[in-house]
Amino acid sequence: MVAQIIELQSVNKWYGEFHVLRNINLSVKKGERIVVCGPSGSGKSTMIRCINRLEEHQKGHIIVDGTELTNDLKNIDAIRREVGMVFQHFNLFPHLTVLENLTIGPIWVLKKPKAEAEATAMKYLNRVRIPEQASKYPGQLSGGQQQRVAIARSLCMNPKIMLFDEPTSALDPEMVKEVLDVMVGLAEEGGMTMICVTHEMGFARKVADRVIFMDRGEIIEQNTPEEFFSNPQNERTQLFLSQILH
Amino acid sequence: MTTATESLPPPTSTTGPIAWVRERLFSSPLNAILTILSVWLLLMSLPPFIEWALIKANFTAATSQECRAGGGACWAFIGVKYRLMLFGLYPYDEQWRPLLATIILIAMIIVSTIPRFWTVILLPIWVGGLILVSVLMWGGILGLKYVEDTLWGGLPLTLILSTFGIAIAFPFGVALALGRRSKMPAIKTLCVLYIELIRGVPLISMLFMSSVMLPLFLPEGFSIDKLLRAQIAIILFAAAYLAEVVRGGLQAIPKGQYEGADSLGLSYGQKMGFIILPQALKVVIPPLVSLFIAVFKDTSLVVIIGIYDLMQSTKVALTDPAWRGFSIEAYIFVSMIYFVFCYSMSKYSQNLEKRLATGHKR
Numbered sequence: 001m002v003a004q005i006i007e008l009q010s011v012n013k014w015y016g017e018f019h020v021l022r023n024i025n026l027s028v029k030k031g032e033r034i035v036v037c038g039p040s041g042s043g044k045s046t047m048i049r050c051i052n053r054l055e056e057h058q059k060g061h062i063i064v065d066g067t068e069l070t071n072d073l074k075n076i077d078a079i080r081r082e083v084g085m086v087f088q089h090f091n092l093f094p095h096l097t098v099l100e101n102l103t104i105g106p107i108w109v110l111k112k113p114k115a116e117a118e119a120t121a122m123k124y125l126n127r128v129r130i131p132e133q134a135s136k137y138p139g140q141l142s143g144g145q146q147q148r149v150a151i152a153r154s155l156c157m158n159p160k161i162m163l164f165d166e167p168t169s170a171l172d173p174e175m176v177k178e179v180l181d182v183m184v185g186l187a188e189e190g191g192m193t194m195i196c197v198t199h200e201m202g203f204a205r206k207v208a209d210r211v212i213f214m215d216r217g218e219i220i221e222q223n224t225p226e227e228f229f230s231n232p233q234n235e236r237t238q239l240f241l242s243q244i245l246h
Numbered sequence: 247m248t249t250a251t252e253s254l255p256p257p258t259s260t261t262g263p264i265a266w267v268r269e270r271l272f273s274s275p276l277n278a279i280l281t282i283l284s285v286w287l288l289l290m291s292l293p294p295f296i297e298w299a300l301i302k303a304n305f306t307a308a309t310s311q312e313c314r315a316g317g318g319a320c321w322a323f324i325g326v327k328y329r330l331m332l333f334g335l336y337p338y339d340e341q342w343r344p345l346l347a348t349i350i351l352i353a354m355i356i357v358s359t360i361p362r363f364w365t366v367i368l369l370p371i372w373v374g375g376l377i378l379v380s381v382l383m384w385g386g387i388l389g390l391k392y393v394e395d396t397l398w399g400g401l402p403l404t405l406i407l408s409t410f411g412i413a414i415a416f417p418f419g420v421a422l423a424l425g426r427r428s429k430m431p432a433i434k435t436l437c438v439l440y441i442e443l444i445r446g447v448p449l450i451s452m453l454f455m456s457s458v459m460l461p462l463f464l465p466e467g468f469s470i471d472k473l474l475r476a477q478i479a480i481i482l483f484a485a486a487y488l489a490e491v492v493r494g495g496l497q498a499i500p501k502g503q504y505e506g507a508d509s510l511g512l513s514y515g516q517k518m519g520f521i522i523l524p525q526a527l528k529v530v531i532p533p534l535v536s537l538f539i540a541v542f543k544d545t546s547l548v549v550i551i552g553i554y555d556l557m558q559s560t561k562v563a564l565t566d567p568a569w570r571g572f573s574i575e576a577y578i579f580v581s582m583i584y585f586v587f588c589y590s591m592s593k594y595s596q597n598l599e600k601r602l603a604t605g606h607k608r
Binding site for chain 2: 077083092095104105108109157
């Protein structure tokens with residue numbers, strides 16, 4: 001049996017009266033790379049934000065690496081240590097330098113010594129190819145650089161799972177590639193479970209094991225990228241693809 | 247390869263002193279009128295004031311008649327009375343003690359403003375300073391004569407009330423602000439109640455309550471020192487206002503910052519202490535310092551319960567029958583003292599804002 005690292009079982013969520021997630025069932029294998037797409041407001045972001053409890057689901061079960069997400073703060077903390085997240089708007093800490101952004105989690109959550117945390121941070125800054133920016137503040141970097149720092153910040157926590165919430169949507173067009181390159185590198189290295197909400201279909205074709213299409217809070221269709229793009233089954237998927245692939 | 251166009255200097259008509267005058271002082275008819283009016287007001291008021299305060303002033307007179315004869319300001323009055331104004335009714339021969347206490351307090355404050363000292367080292371400095379100041383002011387040990395705190399007065403008293411008022415109200419106010427934004431209804435309600443109740447009452451009535459009503463509630467034979475009661479009233483009062491200022495800062499921090507901290511697995515304390523509060527407090531430095539300045543000046547309200555702060559000891563100095571009628575000089579002197587302290591705070595806050603700027607956009 002292949003280990004399922006993430007299990008969503010009949011997950012439902014409402015914002016007030018609005019039913020934002022409808023009976024979501026999803027199993028993710030260890031090391032699997034998943035791209036989630038769909039029209040805006042379809043619940044994609046909400047779904048992945050439920051996985052590290054930035055949003056609370058109201059019905060169903062979410063099990064991450066064998067731990068169920070409940071109101072138990074201990075479980076939430078344990079899961080957040082395993083799950084890294086990259087946000088649309090980076091959410092770097094503007095009052096801390098790049099290096100401090102990268103080491104605050106390892107030092108305080110993982111209780112690593114400062115020197116070790118800084119060495120790890122520099123390793124990942126090298127990997128996202130901006131080691132020379134270590135002592136700058138996020139506000140002094142371009143959007144693409146900030147997002148790469150944000151990816152490095154998540155990697156410094158040595159997570160088993162990485163969630164990407166539209167990581168390139170807030171970037172100027174010329175900066176999208178530098179961020180995608182880093183993500184492709186991460187995916188091709190293997191071993192990391194990745195769930196990416198993105199509209200970058202080139203990225204999906206290149207690295208995804210599975211593409212999931214969501215609309216109005218439901219998972220409508222999921223398939224391998226080849227099948228998904230060449231032979232979409234549902235008419236809503238067909239409509240969506242015709243709108244974004246011009 | 248083509249080179250980029252060279253950048254040119256701006257046209258001279260938009261720079262230089264003449265352009266500055268034209269742009270800033272005479273840019274429109276209304277602006278020109280206001281400029282001329284201001285210059286006229288300055289010409290009308292400044293020369294007579296300088297004549298009174300400096301040219302015709304008397305700095306050395308031995309009696310009030312002699313002092314008044316010149317028709318100008320009588321600064322000799324300050325020379326005769328400054329010790330009463332600065333130290334109130336504190337025994338004359340022991341006044342080196344409040345002077346030293348004042349210097350220690352000011353030194354402590356200055357050290358605390360230097361970022362290099364923003365570590366745990368401040369704790370022993372403040373505890374040690376507090377003990378030193380208490381020993382100096384009260385005495386009773388080390389061969390120092392015991393001085394009851396009802397005799398304390400003047401500048402050291404104002405500094406003690408405002409320094410400890412601000413220093414203790416600050417963490418208390420931050421806790422209240424966090425409590426008011428808490429998701430736990432009991433804590434939230436308690437904080438809201440506290441803040442709204444205290445803000446709904448003038449400081450004077452809090453001082454009255456602490457001095458008149460509080461003893462009624464306490465068991466017989468149990469009493470809290472009058473000065474301490476005033477200090478507590480000031481702390482409780484300042485904390486409520488501080489809480490609202492800090493809450494304003496907390497609300498200015500985007501939700502993404504909380505989520506960023508959460509996604510790293512930081513605990514509530516770490517999230518607030520390292521991520522949210524440093525940013526929130528930075529945003530509210532200007533209103534925070536305004537509040538500190540207000541607390542500093544509001545300590546003068548303790549006269550209402552018979553404590554001789556800087557303002558009140560000045561009034562006492564004016565009652566000497568041999569030196570009647572120099573209230574303008576006396577109040578200018580005290581105002582200058584208040585001004586030096588308040589202006590320093592304001593200047594420091596501007597520096598702090600500049601130093602803490604990290605060029606973040608959103």
